[in-house]
Amino acid sequence: QSALTQPASVSGSPGQSITISCTGTSSDVGSYNYVSWYQQHPGKAPKLMIYDVSNRPSGVSNRFSGSKSGNTASLTISGLQAEDEADYYCNSYTGSSTPWVFGGGTKLTVL
Amino acid sequence: EVQLVESGGGLVQPGGSLRLSCAASGFTFSSYWMHWVRQAPGKGLVWVSRIHSDGSITNYADSVKGRFTISRDSAKNTLYLQMNSLRAEDTAVYYCARQRSGSNFDLWGQGTLVTVSS
Numbered sequence: 411q412s413a414l415t416q417p418a419s420v421s422g423s424p425g426q427s428i429t430i431s432c433t434g435t436s437s438d439v440g441s442y443n444y445v446s447w448y449q450q451h452p453g454k455a456p457k458l459m460i461y462d463v464s465n466r467p468s469g470v471s472n473r474f475s476g477s478k479s480g481n482t483a484s485l486t487i488s489g490l491q492a493e494d495e496a497d498y499y500c501n502s503y504t505g506s507s508t509p510w511v512f513g514g515g516t517k518l519t520v521l
Numbered sequence: 522e523v524q525l526v527e528s529g530g531g532l533v534q535p536g537g538s539l540r541l542s543c544a545a546s547g548f549t550f551s552s553y554w555m556h557w558v559r560q561a562p563g564k565g566l567v568w569v570s571r572i573h574s575d576g577s578i579t580n581y582a583d584s585v586k587g588r589f590t591i592s593r594d595s596a597k598n599t600l601y602l603q604m605n606s607l608r609a610e611d612t613a614v615y616y617c618a619r620q621r622s623g624s625n626f627d628l629w630g631q632g633t634l635v636t637v638s639s
Contacts, residue, residue, distance in 0.1 A: 411583070446624035456618075457629075502624070512558075
């Protein structure tokens with residue numbers, strides 16, 4: 411099972427919006443609404459930001475939103491803040507004997 | 522407090538074995554699928570293995586199949602990962618994670634570092 415494809419890096423200025431894409435295949439992202447997004451600061455454990463494509467856990471800012479179209483899922487962060495600078499990973503269910511796959515990660519830089 | 526705490530990491534020679542533990546507290550451990558996810562130094566997250574809430578179903582990434590074994594002890598509220606025939610490429614921080622539902626991996630441990638080197 412190949413990793414999902416994410417851009418290596420994205421950047422934006424405070425207050426702007428950015429979108430991170432996560433491209434899979436018709437066997438994973440395209441087939442299931444089981445895509446999640448994780449934020450990871452250096453030296454820290456991942457933190458769940460979005461699950462099941464577009465659901466936000468309690469306590470996560472509504473500046474974070476998720477969507478999906480075909481084989482590509484997206485994470486949008488609006489009103490960028492300095493503390494949003496981190497690595498972001500997508501994750502999808504595959505329905506196979508290796509049921510979960512992560513993306514390669516995207517480094518978000520807040521300029 | 523709801524938490525997961527990993528332990529058991531360390532330095533091991535190639536071909537050696539190590540058993541990781543993940544102690545769960547503050548929630549009903551026996552109700553959840555549990556997972557191991559690893560991260561090599563400077564690299565991304567990689568899913569490793571999962572186990573059903575009752576231990577009846579296990580799955581593995583191709584890279585560890587036949588070498589790693591996931592298990593759980595509900596009496597001790599502990600998840601395990603037995604790692605055999607370790608290779609340099611298994612060097613990583615290993616995280617345990619709880620799957621609350623769907624793609625909701627809502628609780629993660631702090632990670633434990635495994636270094637495979639001679």
